[in-house]
Amino acid sequence: MQHTLRNLLLLALLLGFNQCDKTPANAVLEPYDETSLENNGGAWKTYVLANGSELSVAAPEAAGSATYSAELADLKNKMAAATGEQKDAARFWGSNAVLRWHEIARELAAEYNAAPKSNPDGTYSAPDANNPTAYPRFPFANPPYAARALALLAVAQYDALVTTWNYKFQYNRLAPYKNDASIQPLIPANDLPSYPSEDAVIAYASSEVLKFLFPGEKEFLSGRAEEHTESRLWAGANVQSDLDAGEALGKLVAERIIAYAKADKMGMANNQPGVAQLRADATARGITTQWTSLDLPARPPMLPFFFNVKTWNFDQATMIANRPAPPPAVGSAEFETAINELRDMSKNRTREQFRIASFWADGTGTYTPPGHWNRKAAELIYDKQLNELRSARVMALVNTAMHDAGVACWDTKYFYLYPRPTEMDRTIETSTGIPNFPAYTSGHSTFSGAGAEVLSYLFPDKSAELQNMAKEASESRIYGCIHYRFDSEVGLTSGKQVGQYAVQRAQTDGGE
């Protein structure tokens, strides 16, 4: 009998019981050799800046100067004094700083993706950019907000790096370890000129733009930027003047991006009093069965004027010309076919369909669908070991496309004000929350179509996988019963069309 408990524990082990009480650690990205230097990167087409030489960067001290020698000596002291933690930080930031800052952005997007709770009187308070830490915190990082934020971050990094490359190859200051053979960098050496430091540029372009987007996180973001910049000294990769010039340039670019963002009409996107007019306009066009909120109490629609926000790769007239045709009339045969599919799905959803719906749900507390594709882009970049400039280009192309997809989709949504399936039949039960905005077209499908289209162009060997992912993401909304099939199919097609505008840009931006 004494063996009973022991045998029981052995049984537990046999059953595969795994007493692993540790949250999985996120994968460590290793620094890699950036093989291609992109000598002409300074001539690539920028988004907000006129070009890579619009902003000026002062010439550095010559490599043989006393000032530079003093900097090298200082660098060697800092390297020698670096703690284990600081060396880890050097490798952390050295593994692809563009991606590191997108990781930070995705985490903030997830953390701030929280729909405000209703007030006792049944109203909802809107987040206030001027009082970001008071509840409800600013921002509510919903999918349109996240799409715009990731695009602004990506554009800031890209424009800043094009400028950086322009001056790197204009001034051609060698890296410290090329000027002094006794310096053994902690990250792979390369032939890229070191002035201004691309890392300091990325750190300050990124952190300043993110501070504008997540104003409650200023302290956290400053801390990350400082560590990132200093890590280049611990790594032996830059001298202080490389970093100072990079910091100044990064901040200048950020100012320009923030000025752009302040004027992109996002400030008016939550104009709730304007919704009555949107509804009246739709009624005048014969749309009488209109979407209403299913939240209890009824919640004001999510960013009803996001469709007015400035797009990156086409203008508003083009967007309106490309607006999808009207959805099937409520009650039509086509509508009945679509809603019957959902009635059946609601009753007979398989575990696999549930899994797919959850996998792509990207709802509250997540980095949203644009974040999902942002992550996918980062994985592709890391697999291909792209350098910082080329990484930033991929991120700018795909994230601006998804921003545009969000704007175009919101235009369609608030033009047709199409009701959700569960509004039309309360017996349709969903496996994910019903988003608080009209159904047609599916936002997930539009984001995914755009993201997959751009990434397929940039990573042609992954095209089949990416297109399948987009199709699955699109269908996941049917499995979840929150979209009719036509919402998803038309959204996916529309997203791909949006993505093509970014592809056209990629063909002519100098980065081919």
Next chain:
Amino acid sequence: MRTTLLLLFFITAFFLVSNAQTPNDGIMMPERNWCNMLQYSHSSWDEYWEGPNKRSNANIGTITTQSVMLMTNYGISDRLNILAGVPYIRTASDVSYLDGQSGVQDLSVWMKYQAYGHTFKSGSMFKAFATGGVSIPVSNYVPDFLPFSIGLQSKTASLRGILHFSLKNGLYATAQGGHTWRSNMKTDREAYLFHNDLIYSNEVVVPNMVDASGRLGFLNKKFQAELWYDYFTGLSGDDIRYNDMPFPCNKMQAASAGVFAKYYFGHLAISASANQVLSGRNVGLGTTFTGAVFYFFELSKKAASDK
């Protein structure tokens, strides 16, 4: 054998509180005696704790969890019992459009061993028991859809110690405490927030738990009645995010109290119990009612040493 009450909060993977001849009481089946139980349980709540704050939510209204459970207990000897149970569970909300879930949940198996027994001259008895158990999910239910999920798809192992003191007149007191280890689970998503860090994985730590309870009761050959108080807490985990859904890595805690009665008719018995959560964290303010029927087999004529 008497009922095991399944306390239904956001999760149901955890067998808790109970009444007699279960993994956490002070009563054993005699050798070669076999008891089978069929139990129905109904649990509901319309308020819950989001972290430390109690609230309601118009979007989920009242959550009701019903379960039907089969349980069996066999006396390998007077001092060693083997027990097993498996519930079918169904969840639903009265207002939400979210899809209520149903299915067979986890199979649990326990060994219960009486390590010590002493009879005083007065006829009072003191006994000490140890129980070890394991559970494994037995269907492909959805674990990350709280509060509608019927379980967490986590394997568990538990160890507990039980002290039981009874008087000759049938009054008894029981104190028990246990530790449950729970394996990591896999969610359908590939990233989630834990303590506001974004974890790039589908693997989620399900917090281990400890629980303790105290019981006072009366037992004779025809009748049993009991009052109990129970407490459990997760040993790690975070709080439900503000105005968000619960997640499997949340730290759950609850204190509850309950009453139980059972009546024997020869080889048959019936029981009823009620249980109320008193305080908690990241759990529902649940009220549970349970009814069960039992059937006893004696596979040999050996006299029952305890029943």
